[in-house]
Amino acid sequence: MTLTRPHRRTRRAGEALLCLIATAPLALAALPAQAEPMTFDTALQQLGQRSDQLAASKNAVESAQLRRDAMQRLGGPVVNLTGAAYAYNANLDVDLNPLNRVLPGVLSQLPPQLAAPLAQLPHLPSSYTLNRHKTDTTSSVSAVWPIYMGGASNAARGLLDAMTHEAEADAAKTGHEATTLLVQRYFGTQLAERAAVLREAALATIEQHDAAAQKMLDAGVIARVERLQARSALEEARRNARKARDDAELAATALTRTLKASERVTPTSPLFVLGEPLPPLPQFIDTALARHPGLSKVAAKKEQATQLHAAQEALRKPQVFAFGQRQLKTGKEADWVAGVGVRWTLWDSIDRNALAESSNRQIAQAERTGAQAQNDIALLVEKRWLGVEQARRQFLAMTPSLELADEVLRLRAAGLKAGTSTTLDLIDAQVNQAKAQTERAQAAHDYVKALADLLESCGLSEDFGKYMARADALKVE
Template identity: 60%
Template structure:
């Protein structure tokens, strides 16, 4: 027969069980509901990081396009129009003196005759002025027939820079994909944790209120009442912290997809319960698709082109040239070939050539090290993914145990074999275990994103979502 004390406990403390999957926030008019694929499409369209990377690629492509004709002939037209005014002052005093000396040298009869005839004197000085206007125009052409391969080296260097910019853009694409996974599913986890903590707070609040009534009825001690109150305060603190974490995660996701309001993720945390492709599959993919290797290859190509440019300076250069006035009739013109070959230079070309070859060797060594590092990174991420998968599956027993303990404590409280604090502890532990399992699912998702990024397969993430057979709703 149930005692009055047990009946009161049964009435006050048998409250609704912890509900899973409760929504954290009500959907509002300014909330944008996005699946992962929709969020990714929005991010790709609006990401400043991707736009900057694509602009760098386009800049190099335009530069490469502009240098396609490097080494070909160039033709230019020049013209000028002019006007001038020139003055020349002549001093005639020396000439006057000379004329006087000549008169004295003549025979006496002639001198007498000249003395009877007045001869005007020249002025002391005379100014000559010239002024005119005119114009001139000509067309010129220069054609580097042979420059030792320098132009090909320049074009090859710029082409390699374009490939490097493309590798950087590809890497940026992988990085923003991984960042989106972190923030999208991080927001899912934070929202779920906040929902569990909020539900736990509400349930424990009801127990706290019931404990106050039981204390007033004299069926529990003051210590038990204080224990229930302390548990409720802890639940409140945990709920507020989880709510703040969820709000911050939501802001981060909204900033990532450039949303004005809040974003409600629609794709749940997921897991593929069976192992995915073997490690070798991802290592092979990384060694052919990782943007870091493409960048190293582009650096090596740049070093090779710089070496070829150094070698081109050792070879002779042949240039054709010509120019002609633009006018009718007998126009002036000139045309010819120029040859230049440096026989001696104060710069040590052998040392510079050896230096550029060391750059090539550096790129080769970097490529070997990068392949080793990337393979190790892929293996680490693959093992982290497997550990997260096993951890999630193994936590099933912990969840079932936590649920059974709640049922047991609820029944024990009704039968008088458990206390209020026992039930509160069981419900708190159940919320903790459910949160930890959701965290394990998020660990799996994040490890998958890291693995795909390291293997150069970030764009395949949605394919794995479609393959998932476990979804944490």
């Protein structure tokens, strides 16, 4: 069979393009190497060591624990040592006029042999000032020992325990959220880098197609409209590649700053998808209701309200305490006192009944909040579990599309060689293949993100690495 002239021209153009396609992988080898490769497990360890948010939550827990430890012996004896150094000067005016008036009568009653000498004495002054000054020290030791406080000490310790549990729940929530954020940024960087590489590979191939098309136009093998179509495809590929590279740079920067690394972080753990379905939904719901930090925080709030109620009720009861004080002196001159006291408030200006009812309402509020939180968390877990399964099925459903894109590219290349396809057809096939590969990577990223969200809602973020290790067969390299 004899080929017509257009067919022979198209065949020659296809042969030229196939020679250029064979050199396309060299464009990928020219990409600059990234610094500081890092697996996800290493990134998670560094996040725990460097995150200010995690450090702040840890400090909050330690502060609450130390505050509780400080109140461990609340309600025990209190011993005080008191000392003082003092100086004083005292003046006392004594009126002697009454004595001067009485003295003559007293002398007249004395025997003459005594009265005569005393009568020769001068008169006393009308007044006399006595002065006393001294410098001294004093010291004493005193003790108070509450014997019965109506349960106030236990209520105070219980309140601090509940506050510690709340801080621990907040810290756990912060840890789960930080892990989820790391998953998003780590594998988001993987996705963005893969998309950029695919776009740049497609650009390199289309540039070669464009150069070949220009040569074929100069040789008169193709029409000018076909040449313009190739140039338009090249410009679009350049825009897409540039945007994809910018997105990859931004994603890598976000990951590097999240980990506070000195060099740009390059993730090495690939995107993945579990081929098998997840365990049944009720298993995740039961785990969430047992481990979700939000429920732990609600329980801590309820315990705080309960302990506040107990403390308020303790104020209604009598308080019994022992006390004692003694001067630090030797011998019998030391002053001391000891005894037992009772204090019972019979009436004050505060309405204790209203306070008790208020604390009871707080307890009821915490109970209602907990019940609502359980329903919300169960619904959230179900939604995210379904999201994981949907992402898994979508990923698996893309395998035929990727195989079809590969087959179309092969057929377009063969068709160009045989003269049944155009340059633009081959470029479109190349672009569609890159698009299919990118969409498949996007589906894997959606699965990873959905899995991280599900584990966070169940309080199982630390198990993410276990799921990743089980996905060897479906890792997206």
